[in-house]
Amino acid sequence: MPDPTTPAMLTDTRREALSSSLAQVNRLVLGKETAVTMSFVALLADGHILIEDLPGLGKTTLAHAIAATVGLDFQRVQFTSDLLPSDVIGVSVYEGSARRFEFHGGPVFTNVLLADEINRAPPRTQSALLEAMAEQQVTVDGTTHALPDPFFVIATQNPVDLSGTYPLPDSQLDRFLLRLTLGYPDRDAERALLSGSDRRTLIAETVPRLGADDLLALRQAVTAIHASPALIDYVQALMGRSRQHPGVRVGLSPRAGLALLRATRAFALLQGRDHALPDDVQTLFPLIASHRLVAEADASSDGLAASILQAVPVD
Known part of the structure; x- marks a missing residue:
């Protein structure tokens, strides 16, 4: 019996879900078809994306739109200069009733993690994502904790010549499958943005088009x-x-x-x-x-x- 996850045998339902997902994100993020397509490339290839551009050009909107469309658990972390690694991966807390330390996972324990303005945090905090992005796990106090599957990081960063930023080290950059830039919208897209509904409202009303099983099946098809x-x-x-x-x-x-x-x-x-x-x-x-x-x-x-x-x- 043929493997139903090979490209030729993907179900029509999953093909349609993938196509409608692309279309939906393009309706939410106007005039950025190439960036949307490449974001889905990373999602299907089990990689992570770094979106680099000036503030206000839609980086976070793109991340929110993808997360809402794939219909997976989602967490957002705003990276700042005082953010600690434990704020991202979690911390062990002593539980008096149990008389032992219990690990409390941080926001990294999710399917889709938005690391917003990642380069506004110092290198020590940035490094909290190294093991998570490479191995889909984190190690705290000598104990390794698996992250959910799928696990997808969408990070945004401002250009490094802006004030209050720290350059990402080479080891961190290598964890990102793709680096994208958005640029200014064209005239038609900007006009639609100015005269249309608020993007946050539209994203909040978004109906997911994919689920975890769909995404894992599509990733399996990619390998074929x-x-x-x-x-x-x-x-x-x-x-x-x-x-x-x-x-x-x-x-x-x-x-x-x-x-x-x-x-x-x-x-x-x-x-x-x-x-x-x-x-x-x-x-x-x-x-x-x-x-x-x-x-x-x-x-x-x-x-x-x-x-x-x-x-x-x-x-």
Whole structure:
């Protein structure tokens, strides 16, 4: 009997739910179709997203819209300069009646975690998410606690040249599958925002289109998307070129290559295909590579990603 989670055999109900989820988020976040699509790529690829842009451009609205649409448990943490790691992951409290310490989980124990303005917290607090994002677990006082499945982090950050921000360390950036920017809305989208209903009200009235079982089935289908040996050769060539580029001080790791393949498969699924294409890789490479590349002092990581793509031909 065929596996019902392979791309060709996904139920019509789940295909329709995925399509309607994309459409619903696009109605809530106007004029940001590419960012919405890439957010779903990360969701389906079992990754996390970092949304970086100026305040007031819809970063938090996008996170809320996704959380409301997928219909999973949701927690929001506002990162500030006085936030402690225990405020995120939880703390052990002595219970007098039981005469022992009991662990009380923090907001990280959820399906969808919005880490809002993550770079306004100092590095010690940022590091509270390292184990959670990489291993889907947290360790407190020598005891490991599993996080819910699925677990999806949507982090927002302001540009590092704004006051009151701390740059994310490389190890933290590497936990994010994709880094997105939103930019200003176009004229039509901004007009609709100004003359339409309040976004918070619309999100509060949102009906979930997906559930945990749907999402896990879609993630399983992503793993079945075919990536040909030639496509894997292309990904490997991009990784190799990143380590040899004169403007790059630290190139992409094998983990970045695995992330690129996962995202490529998820993007192909969203396009209704059962196989990944080099065009998918080229679309996703800048979003996956730019925040992982460590550039020389006079180089831009965004420009380097584009340069690496241009330097590696598609056979």
